[in-house]
Each structure stands twice: as structure tokens, then as C-alpha cells.
Amino acid sequence: MATIGKTYRREISAAAALVALLVIVAVAAPSFFAPGNLRDLIINNLPTLLIAIGMTLVILVGQIDISVGSQFAVCSVAAGVLAKTGLPMPLVFVAVMLIGGLMGALNGTLIGWMKLPSIIVTLAMLVMWRDALRWTTEGAWVQGLPENFQWFGLGQNTGEILIFAISLLLFVVFGWSLRNLIVGRTVYAVGSDAEAARLAGINSSNVVFWVFVVMGALVGVSALLNAIRFSAIPGNSGVGLELKAIAAVVVGGVAITGGRGTLIGTVIGVALLGTIGTALTFLGINPFWEKAIQGGIILAALASDVALGRLEKNGRSDLAATTSPA
Amino acid sequence: MDEAISQPQQVPLRTEQDWSARLFPNNEWILLIVIAVECLLFAFSGNNFATTGNAFEVTRLSVEIGLLALIMTPIIITGGIDLSVGSMMGLSAVVMGGLWRDAGLSMPVAIAITLVVGLLGGALNAAMITKLKAPPLIVTLGTFSLFRGIAEGLTRGIENYSGFSPSYLFFGQGYVGGVVPTQLFFFVPAILLFWWWLHRTTFGRSYYAIGFSQEGSRYAGIKVRRRLNFMYCMSGLLSSLAAVIYVAHLGQAKSDAGTGYELTAIAAVVLGGASIFGGRGTILGTILGLLAIVILQNGLRISGQPTELAGILTGVLLVTTILIDRLSRIGVSRITVSEEEFEVKNWQVGVLSGVILVAAFIVAASNWMLVRSIKEQGGSAPAAQSQNAATSTGKKNVIAMMPKAKGDPYFISCRKGAEEAAKELGAELLWDGPTDLDPAKQNEIVQAWITRGVDAIAVSVENKEGISTVLRKAREKGIKVITWDADSEKDARDFLINQATPQGIGETLTDEAARIMGSKGEFAIVTASLSAANQNEWIKFIKHRLAEKYPDMKLVAIQPSDGDRDKAFAETQNILKVYPNVKLVMGIAAPAVPGVAEAVKQSGRTDVKVTGLSLPNMCKPYVKEGIIDSFVLWNTGDLGYLTVYAANALSNGSFKPGETKIKAGRLNEIEVVGDEVRLGKPFIFNKGNIDNFDF
The missing domain is CATH 3.40.50.2300 (Response regulator)
Incomplete structure (x- = not known):
């Protein structure tokens, strides 16, 4: 029991914050827990969750990707354009994943192979993809999509179940592989110490490259699953998505320096940040303060993380505490 | 990490570096070439690009971002980052506006207090980073939301302070001696001061040591924490100063001041040869990087090219410069290992050809686009001229x-x-x-x-x-x-x-809502962003009209959509649940209305109607399904x-x-x-x- 508490203490503190928020809402606005609301809340946050899963991998290997919002917009528009050419929806799904994967591969090549700093490469991509998209679409929406686009043509209920099922499947696969497969453990190894991983026979560059490819593919899936909920596609979606995903991952206890964190934490982070906006509306609080509260939660998560870390260290030995990490 | 190893190896080899290495330690000469090419290109393709007036205007526009880039240089040299500078500008702007207008303080006092607020904001960052040892990226990501959020909360997004005195506006809009923009008298000394501080004082040089190794610097007797504290506090202070100049420049203080400035500032610093891993970077490089970006934007505008190109080209430039830098450094650090040299070169050639290929592709693509657009223009011009042969005088x-x-x-x-x-x-x-x-x-x-x-x-x-x-x-x-x-x-x-008129729009919207609702009941509005000036004006007239003509109608909620369809969708879902008696949702931004309609449709609530202000093509399906009863617009x-x-x-x-x-x-x-x-x-x-x- 004690070891579980120690291993997952960051996840537990984030979960505690989530529970606290839910308790407050339960007391003040019980209608929040109506099944209809919970369903909407989950479906609305699934696209962010998929991005956050990819972001968890990226941050675990000690990198960062701030270009996902722009990639999301490109993938959304691509999905619409492809669907309008009459391509069957499963093929559209695969094609959009590929497009996302290719954009990820470009990031991966520059960061994994060329060893360029990820924040700068993805900053450049953030600007480039967004502006390239604006240049080609001039902001126009993709309209007149075929009948079978919205909900894959299956109707709202089945469509929502399908979106949920695909997301759940991806979450389970990634969560399980990260814990139990060699591939998953190498992600932690590279993030903890790339040089040690290399000496242990792991090709760090390869791992970083593929993590970015996976990130891109997940952006593609996320963009498509988001797009099929509607009957038209805006030309300029996903602005600020990268910060939302990074914030959720960090609040969920994944260390920004890499090598530490779990997908369970990420889910809790997405749930916490995704609930706040809705909860504020239910509590009747002005939406003006939403951003400030989100910022406050990120800082609080950081502070509690550090405080917990200190407690643990002091408990262990005084010697360890003096060699603080830079 | 490579930099940290390569640098000390280099120094003992040559005690006296040649002039080019001393002047441009990080290949900043590349930027000089880039700037020269830009100037040449735009001098030919644009009208009046190469004039003194334009040169001064370019510098005026770069002052606010320039101040942020100056302080970002030492931050990046220490291996840190500050994402909160743009948000701090927003907070400072509204604090200053509020103190001046609502608290009735005189302008100098308001500015002084604003600078203190900036200092305190910086101190918050500093405390989190040095006391809690939290990574700067995440700390400042948090304060990025926090500062902007406080600014929006304080002003409820709506407040827009304006009507400042001319003597204050002179700082941002005036000319000294008729030609030189006033803010240059702040900016140029600031550059010199930073140059002196960072390159000519022990204090400033210590930041390079910290960037190479925090632990090592501490053992060498540098007070790392104090140095970092000072730097992050300065960052807050300079952001405030930038906000003061920004407000004087625009004549208004609003919570959205400085949005996105942090990214441009970081791009300028990195373009200028600073390493994001720390230990490297110069003020000269930062200024050159800044100029390269600003001249590109200005030149594209003057020669009538699409401004999206500026973003694409800046991105390419950013990746290419760090790539070249990276490759040249690999060459230097491995020079002693003669065995590997050949292999490295092969690899370099491979990469270089790859880069050239990509660059060629981009150039080809943009040329193709250009030719296409010229063709279109050429194709249309003769037809148009023949039509207007009589009226046009050539x-x-x-x-x-x-x-x-x-x-x-x-x-x-x-x-x-x-x-x-x-x-x-x-x-x-x-x-x-x-x-x-x-x-x-x-x-x-x-x-x-x-x-x-x-x-x-x-x-x-x-x-x-x-x-x-x-x-x-x-x-x-x-x-x-x-x-x-x-x-x-x-x-x-x-x-x-x-x-x-805003009044006409507000009244028509209210009358339409009244007609649909039978002049009584609850309704809600989904607006653009909370700080959108147009929408706030309309809401004012809607409220006015309600009070005047429709006392039985009640506006229960105004939710923001940030002009994003998906957010309008989620906000409407919330409205429908929190206010079950709402009979009508009004979307007053073009992309918001389809989002509102989709949410109402998916909720299955046939008793709720949608109206608002939007475009026919976006709303057509929903109008036909009867979800949107009617909407208002003119023929755009x-x-x-x-x-x-x-x-x-x-x-x-x-x-x-x-x-x-x-x-x-x-x-x-x-x-x-x-x-x-x-x-x-x-x-x-x-x-x-x-x-x-x-x-």
C-alpha cells in the first residue's frame, strides 16, 4: 500500500484535486451529475485526451511539441477535403492518420535525428502549418460534406459510442504498452537519461523519432473524431490546443524533464482541466475568471509536487536532499 | 549538452580568436546576409521600401517585442524560458488603465505602480523557479494563463481604457525632430545597457556560466539563485515597460495587449544564435534576429505579398539557422577525432542535400503559387480594362x-x-x-x-x-x-x-428574439471573445432594448466562444443544462451560430430555438431543419x-x-x-x- 502511495503520489494528489472540485460541484449544483451532462463532458474532452496521450509520450522522452494545435487544424481540413472527394470513411480515417504521422515524422527527423531542440522546431512548425493552412484555405470552412461524414453516417448515439470506444481502446493500448512492453519502457529509459539508454543499447534517436510520429498520428485521429461530430469543418480550429494538452499532462504529474509519469495521471489532468470550465458555468461563476483559475491550478500542481517531493526526500535521508537536481 | 563539452575544448586551442569569431561567436553573420537579401529583394519589389521613413517605422514597430527579446536573451542563455511576458503586458495594460481612469491617479504614478506590478509578477516566476526548483517552462506556462486570466477577470474582458493625454501618447506615437520615433529613445539605450550588462560586466557574464552548468557556477562562487531571481524580476519589469509603450502606441489599454508576443520574442532570440540549452547567445544576435523577422513582415506588406508567407518563411529560417549552426558545431567538436571526420562529412552532405531539396521544393511551390496568382491577375486585367475603357484614364x-x-x-x-x-x-x-x-x-x-x-x-x-x-x-x-x-x-x-449601426443590429436581434419567444421567457447569448469590441457594443444595445420594450424577457447568461465553433458548441450544451428554462440561444459571432445550432440539435430539445448573426452558407442546413428560426445579417x-x-x-x-x-x-x-x-x-x-x- 505504501509503495503504491509513493509511486503514484502525483497522480493521487491530482485525483484529490479533481475529487475536491467534484464535491464542491455536487453540493452547489447537483444537476452537474446528470447522465446527459457527463456524457457530453466526456465526448467533448476525448479529442483533447487523445492529444494529451501523445503529449505524455513526447514529454516522457524529455521533449515537447507545441505544434499540435496547428497540425490539428491541418488534419481537420484534410479530413473534410478527402471526405468530399468521395473516399470511403475508413480510408479517410487512415489517410488523416497518415497525414498527421507525416507531420510528426518531420518533427521527429529534425528533433530525433538532427538533434535540434524540440521547443524551437515545433515553434517553427506551429507558425508554418497554421500560416500555410491560412494561405491555402483563406479561412474558408469545408462545407457540403457527404451524408456519411457526421457520426460516420451511423447516427448520434452509435457515433458517440464509437468515438468513446476508439479513444478508450487507444488509451488502454498505450497505457498497457508503456507499462509492460519493451517499447514502452524504452520511452522511460530515453527520457530518464538518453546517454545511459544509448549505452544500454537503445537507439535514442529512433525512439524520439517514432514518439513524434505517434504524436502526429494521434493528432490525426483526434482531429477526425472531433470533426465527425459536426456537419462542417472550420478552417481555423485547434488554436491553443497545445497549451491545453501540455497543462493537462503536467497537472497529471508527468515530469517535464522526462522519464516520469503515467497515462492515468494524464487522464486525471484532462478531466480536471476539462471540468473546470463547465463546473464554473454550473456554479454560476463568471467565465471571466476561467483562465486565471486554470493558471492557478497549474501553479498549485507544481507547488504541491515540489512539496511532496521534499517531504519524501527528508524522510529518506538528509544526504540526498543536499544534492538537489539542477 | 554538446555545447557544454565543445566550448571548453575550443578555448585552449586558440588564446587569441580572430575578429570574426569575436564579433560573431554564433554565426550571426548569416543573419546579416539574410537581412541584406531581404532588403535587396524588397527594395526592388516594393514601393518606397528603402526610405529613411520606412526604416524608422520598422524600428518603431519592433520596440515592444524588442524589449521582451532583450530580457529573453539572458533568460535563454541560462537555459530558462519565460512564456508569461505577453500575458504580463496584458495585465500591466489594464492595471495602468484602471489606476489612471478609475482610481484617478496621475499618469506617472499609474505607470510607476504598473512597473511594480510587473516586478511582482516577475518575482512570482522567480520564486517558483528558484525556491521550488520547478522548470521555467511550466512555471511560466502557468503564469501565462494566470496573468492573462487576472487581466480578463479585472476588466470582465469588456473594459477598454482610452482617451489618454497627448503628452503620454507622444511616447508611442510622436516623432522627435519630425522623423525619429519617440520610443527609440528608450529602445536604443536599452539595447546598449543590455549589451554592456551581458557582455562587459562580471555580473552579466555570470549568466553564461549558469547556462553551462548551474552546479558548477555555484561551486565557482556565483550566487545562482540571486542571479536568476534578479533576471526573472527584470523580465516582469520589462514586460510592464513594454506594455506602457504599447498602450501609448495604440492609445488603448485592453486585456488582450501583447497576445502572442512571447513566441515572436523567443523566435528572435533563437534566430540570433542563442542556444535554448543555455550558455550561448548575444545581444547583437538578438537584435539581428528581431530585424530579420520585422523586415520580412514589413517588406512582404509593402510589396503586396500575402503576409502568411512571413510566418512560413520565419519558420523555415528558424529551422535552417539552427540546423546550419548544429552542423557547423558538429564539425568543430569532432575535428580532433580524425577517424570520424570523414563519416561526419558524409553525413553532413546527406543532410545538407536534404535541406536543399526541401528548400528548393518550398521555393518552387511558392514560385508556382506566385506565377499562378500573376496569371490570374494578368488574365483578368485585360477584360476589366476593356469594360472600363471609357472611364479609366490609363x-x-x-x-x-x-x-x-x-x-x-x-x-x-x-x-x-x-x-x-x-x-x-x-x-x-x-x-x-x-x-x-x-x-x-x-x-x-x-x-x-x-x-x-x-x-x-x-x-x-x-x-x-x-x-x-x-x-x-x-x-x-x-x-x-x-x-x-x-x-x-x-x-x-x-x-x-x-x-x-450597432444600435440597429442590437435592436433587430432583440426584436427577432422577441418575435420567436413571444416577448417573454429566458434566453442566453453566446458571444465571440469576452473582449470583442463589436459584440460588447451590440450586447449593450440588446440590454437597452430589453429594458425599454421587453420587460418579460430575461437574458440569463453570456458565454464566450472565442470565435471557435467547437467552443460555442460546448458552451451551449452547458447553457441548456444549467438554465433549462432557456427558450432561445442567440449566437452573435459568425462561427458561433452553427456551433450553437449543432448543440441544440444534438440535445434533441425541439423547444429551444436559435437565432443570431451569421453567414447563410454556414447556417443553411440548420435553417432548413428548423433549428435556426432566423438570423440577421446584411449582404456582405x-x-x-x-x-x-x-x-x-x-x-x-x-x-x-x-x-x-x-x-x-x-x-x-x-x-x-x-x-x-x-x-x-x-x-x-x-x-x-x-x-x-x-x-
Whole structure:
């Protein structure tokens, strides 16, 4: 029991914050827990969750990707354009994943192979993809999509179940592989110490490259699953998505320096940040303060993380505490 | 980490470095070439690019971001980062505005307190980073949201402080001796001071040591924590100072000041050769990087190229410079290992050819686009000329037209009409604007047009006070100025193309809502962003109308959509659950209405209706399904069409103040009242008439 508490203490503190928020809402606005609301809340946050899963991998290997919002917009528009050419929806799904994967591969090549700093490469991509998209679409929406686009043509209920099922499947696969497969453990190894991983026979560059490819593919899936909920596609979606995903991952206890964190934490982070906006509306609080509260939660998560870390260290030995990490 | 190893190896090899290595330790000469190429290109392709006036304007526009970039240099040298600088500008702007207007303090006192607030914000970052040892990226990501959030909360997003005294505005808008922009007298000393601090004092040099190794610096007797604390506090202070200049520059203080500035500042520093891993970077490099970015934006505007190119090219430039830098460093660090040298070279050649291939592809693609656009222009010009052989006197009028935001579907539909009119008249239409709502960018673009020299400027104004100064300047230069869609101050323009007054829109919206709801019950509004000026104006008149005519109708919620369809969707879902008695949801931003309608549709609530202000094509499916009962708008294409006709007639001299009518092609005669050209009343779209419209 004690070891579980120690291993997952960051996840537990984030979960505690989530529970606290839910308790407050339960007391003040019980209608929040109506099944209809919970369903909407989950479906609305699934696209962010998929991005956050990819972001968890990226941050675990000690990198960062701030270009996902722009990639999301490109993938959304691509999905619409492809669907309008009459391509069957499963093929559209695969094609959009590929497009996302290719954009990820470009990031991966520059960061994994060329060893360029990820924040700068993805900053450049953030600007480039967004502006390239604006240049080609001039902001126009993709309209007149075929009948079978919205909900894959299956109707709202089945469509929502399908979106949920695909997301759940991806979450389970990634969560399980990260814990139990060699591939998953190498992600932690590279993030903890790339040089040690290399000496242990792991090709760090390869791992970083593929993590970015996976990130891109997940952006593609996320963009498509988001797009099929509607009957038209805006030309300029996903602005600020990268910060939302990074914030959720960090609040969920994944260390920004890499090598530490779990997908369970990420889910809790997405749930916490995704609930706040809705909860504020239910509590009747002005939406003006939403951003400030989100910022406050990120800082609080950081502070509690550090405080917990200190407690643990002091408990262990005084010697360890003096060699603080830079 | 490679840098940390390579640098100490280099130093003992050569005690006396040659001049180029001392002047440009990080290959900053590449940037000099880039800047030179940019200047050459734009000097040929743009009008009046290479003039003293333009040179000074470019520097004026780079002051705010420049100040942020200056302090970002030592931060990045230590291996840190500060994402909160742009948000701090927003917070400082509203704090200063509030202190001055609401608390009634004098301007110098307000500025002083604002700077203290900036210092405190910086101190918060510093404390989190040095006391808690949290990573700067995440700390400042948190304060990035926090500062902007507080700014929005304090002003409820709506407050817009303006009407500052001329002596204060002089700091941001004036010229000393008639040519030199005032803020340069802050900026140039700031550059020199930073250069001296970072490169000529032990104090400043210590930041390089910290960037190489924090632990090592500590053992070498550098007070690492104190140094970092000082630096992050300075960052807050300088952001505040940048905000003070920004407000003086624009004449307004709003919570959205400085949005996105952090990224440009970081890009400038990294472009200037600073390593994000720490230990490397110079003030000279930062300034060159900044100039490379700003000159590119300015030049593209002056030569009438799409501004999206600026983003794409900046991105390419950023990746290429760090790539070249990376490769040159690999060469240096492995020079001692002769065995590996050959292998490295092979690899380098491979990569270089890859890069060249990609670059060639990009150049080819952009050339193709360029040729295509020229062809289109060439194809259309003869036809247009033949049509207007009688009226045109051989000189082609250049009409520059600006939307509030280029990516907004509303303005895209205006553009179609504008292009149609330009084609008919044989005039050259320059269509450019900020990609997202950004008052500072609007000023910048008008300035570029003045420099370039155009016949008429037509602006949809985002910020009344801010833009009026530049528009007046344009009029002084003999350029005809028209405002359309939203007005500036009256003396800053010749005519307003008035599609509908805010009062007219507010009242029509309320009347439509009343008709649908039977004049009683609850309803909610989904607006654009909370700080959107237009929407706030409409809401004011909606509330006014409710109080006046419909006492039984109750507005229960106003939720923001940030102009994002998906957010409007989620907010509407919340509204429907929290306020189950709502009978109508009104979306008052074009992308919001389809989001609202989709949410109502998916909820299955047939008793809730949707109305608002949007575009026919976006709403068509929902109108046909009966979810959107009706919505309000004018013919946007006609608005663009009329604007170009008026601008053209004005610059030809065929349309003068005092006339009561204007001839506008297929629209025939349009009524002119005083200095307003009136397009007509807002139009109500419904099931019966929507098929007649396609925009």
C-alpha cells in the first residue's frame, strides 16, 4: 500500500484535486451529475485526451511539441477535403492518420535525428502549418460534406459510442504498452537519461523519432473524431490546443524533464482541466475568471509536487536532499 | 549538452580568436546576409521600401517585442524560458488603465505602480523557479494563463481604457525632430545597457556560466539563485515597460495587449544564435534576429505579398539557422577525432542535400503559387480594362482594404464582393489584415500602405482611438480614407460605409428574439471573445432594448466562444443544462451560430430555438431543419463591393463630400447621408429566402 502511495503520489494528489472540485460541484449544483451532462463532458474532452496521450509520450522522452494545435487544424481540413472527394470513411480515417504521422515524422527527423531542440522546431512548425493552412484555405470552412461524414453516417448515439470506444481502446493500448512492453519502457529509459539508454543499447534517436510520429498520428485521429461530430469543418480550429494538452499532462504529474509519469495521471489532468470550465458555468461563476483559475491550478500542481517531493526526500535521508537536481 | 563539452575544448586551442569569431561567436553573420537579401529583394519589389521613413517605422514597430527579446536573451542563455511576458503586458495594460481612469491617479504614478506590478509578477516566476526548483517552462506556462486570466477577470474582458493625454501618447506615437520615433529613445539605450550588462560586466557574464552548468557556477562562487531571481524580476519589469509603450502606441489599454508576443520574442532570440540549452547567445544576435523577422513582415506588406508567407518563411529560417549552426558545431567538436571526420562529412552532405531539396521544393511551390496568382491577375486585367475603357484614364487606382481579421468567414465573404468590384473597375485591390483580431497589427499594416503609397485605404476598424492617428497621417499624405464595417473617429476618414449601426443590429436581434419567444421567457447569448469590441457594443444595445420594450424577457447568461465553433458548441450544451428554462440561444459571432445550432440539435430539445448573426452558407442546413428560426445579417458581398466602388470614385475625384448619392455598379444608386454611405438595413434570413443567397 505504501509503495503504491509513493509511486503514484502525483497522480493521487491530482485525483484529490479533481475529487475536491467534484464535491464542491455536487453540493452547489447537483444537476452537474446528470447522465446527459457527463456524457457530453466526456465526448467533448476525448479529442483533447487523445492529444494529451501523445503529449505524455513526447514529454516522457524529455521533449515537447507545441505544434499540435496547428497540425490539428491541418488534419481537420484534410479530413473534410478527402471526405468530399468521395473516399470511403475508413480510408479517410487512415489517410488523416497518415497525414498527421507525416507531420510528426518531420518533427521527429529534425528533433530525433538532427538533434535540434524540440521547443524551437515545433515553434517553427506551429507558425508554418497554421500560416500555410491560412494561405491555402483563406479561412474558408469545408462545407457540403457527404451524408456519411457526421457520426460516420451511423447516427448520434452509435457515433458517440464509437468515438468513446476508439479513444478508450487507444488509451488502454498505450497505457498497457508503456507499462509492460519493451517499447514502452524504452520511452522511460530515453527520457530518464538518453546517454545511459544509448549505452544500454537503445537507439535514442529512433525512439524520439517514432514518439513524434505517434504524436502526429494521434493528432490525426483526434482531429477526425472531433470533426465527425459536426456537419462542417472550420478552417481555423485547434488554436491553443497545445497549451491545453501540455497543462493537462503536467497537472497529471508527468515530469517535464522526462522519464516520469503515467497515462492515468494524464487522464486525471484532462478531466480536471476539462471540468473546470463547465463546473464554473454550473456554479454560476463568471467565465471571466476561467483562465486565471486554470493558471492557478497549474501553479498549485507544481507547488504541491515540489512539496511532496521534499517531504519524501527528508524522510529518506538528509544526504540526498543536499544534492538537489539542477 | 554538446555545447557544454565543445566550448571548453575550443578555448585552449586558440588564446587569441580572430575578429570574426569575436564579433560573431554564433554565426550571426548569416543573419546579416539574410537581412541584406531581404532588403535587396524588397527594395526592388516594393514601393518606397528603402526610405529613411520606412526604416524608422520598422524600428518603431519592433520596440515592444524588442524589449521582451532583450530580457529573453539572458533568460535563454541560462537555459530558462519565460512564456508569461505577453500575458504580463496584458495585465500591466489594464492595471495602468484602471489606476489612471478609475482610481484617478496621475499618469506617472499609474505607470510607476504598473512597473511594480510587473516586478511582482516577475518575482512570482522567480520564486517558483528558484525556491521550488520547478522548470521555467511550466512555471511560466502557468503564469501565462494566470496573468492573462487576472487581466480578463479585472476588466470582465469588456473594459477598454482610452482617451489618454497627448503628452503620454507622444511616447508611442510622436516623432522627435519630425522623423525619429519617440520610443527609440528608450529602445536604443536599452539595447546598449543590455549589451554592456551581458557582455562587459562580471555580473552579466555570470549568466553564461549558469547556462553551462548551474552546479558548477555555484561551486565557482556565483550566487545562482540571486542571479536568476534578479533576471526573472527584470523580465516582469520589462514586460510592464513594454506594455506602457504599447498602450501609448495604440492609445488603448485592453486585456488582450501583447497576445502572442512571447513566441515572436523567443523566435528572435533563437534566430540570433542563442542556444535554448543555455550558455550561448548575444545581444547583437538578438537584435539581428528581431530585424530579420520585422523586415520580412514589413517588406512582404509593402510589396503586396500575402503576409502568411512571413510566418512560413520565419519558420523555415528558424529551422535552417539552427540546423546550419548544429552542423557547423558538429564539425568543430569532432575535428580532433580524425577517424570520424570523414563519416561526419558524409553525413553532413546527406543532410545538407536534404535541406536543399526541401528548400528548393518550398521555393518552387511558392514560385508556382506566385506565377499562378500573376496569371490570374494578368488574365483578368485585360477584360476589366476593356469594360472600363471609357472611364479609366490609363492610371490604375490602388485600393488597399483591410478586414478586422483575415481568417474570419464574415470578412472572407466581404472580400469576394470587393474583388468583383475591383475587377469591374480595373483597380488594383490590396487585401491584407491581421490573421486574428489584433489592433496593433492593423496600425502596422496601414503604416506599410502609407509607405508603399496607395490611392485609397479602406479599413474595418478594430480599435477606434489607436488607428485614427495613422489614418489621419494617411490623409495628410493625400490618401483617401474610408472606414467600412466599423468606424474610426470621424475626422480620421472621409467616409464611412455603414452597413448597420450597432444600435440597429442590437435592436433587430432583440426584436427577432422577441418575435420567436413571444416577448417573454429566458434566453442566453453566446458571444465571440469576452473582449470583442463589436459584440460588447451590440450586447449593450440588446440590454437597452430589453429594458425599454421587453420587460418579460430575461437574458440569463453570456458565454464566450472565442470565435471557435467547437467552443460555442460546448458552451451551449452547458447553457441548456444549467438554465433549462432557456427558450432561445442567440449566437452573435459568425462561427458561433452553427456551433450553437449543432448543440441544440444534438440535445434533441425541439423547444429551444436559435437565432443570431451569421453567414447563410454556414447556417443553411440548420435553417432548413428548423433549428435556426432566423438570423440577421446584411449582404456582405455587397458591402465589400460598395466599399471598393466608393474608394475608387473618391480617389478619381468623381465622388466628393456633400453629395447625396453614389453610383455603385450593379447596386445602382446608394444613398449618402452626411459622411455616411448607407448600404441599407440588416436583412433577416429565414427558411423562405435562404436559398437565394450563396455566401
